[in-house]
Amino acid sequence: MSSHSTPANEKTTLPPHKILYVETDRVSCDGGGGVLGHPKVYYDLNENGEAHCFYCCAHFIKKP
Numbered sequence: 464m465s466s467h468s469t470p471a472n473e474k475t476t477l478p479p480h481k482i483l484y485v486e487t488d489r490v491s492c493d494g495g496g497g498v499l500g501h502p503k504v505y506y507d508l509n510e511n512g513e514a515h516c517f518y519c520c521a522h523f524i525k526k527p
């Protein structure tokens with residue numbers, strides 16, 4: 464008999480991060496405007512081709 468498994472990973476502490484796929488090594492983010500908007504900032508992708516916005520938690524991933 465297999466044990467009854469219940470998905471209990473529903474954490475609602477943090478909103479899902481935006482993931483934005485980009486094609487360049489340098490990205491800009493302004494939060495998309497609205498209540499989540501913030502001053503426009505630029506980020507350089509790291510060696511893994513990723514960047515993270517400190518304002519709005521957007522996550523940038525370079526397309527392969």
Ligand SMILES: [Zn+2]
Nearest residue numbers: 492494516519
């Ligand atoms: Zn941002």
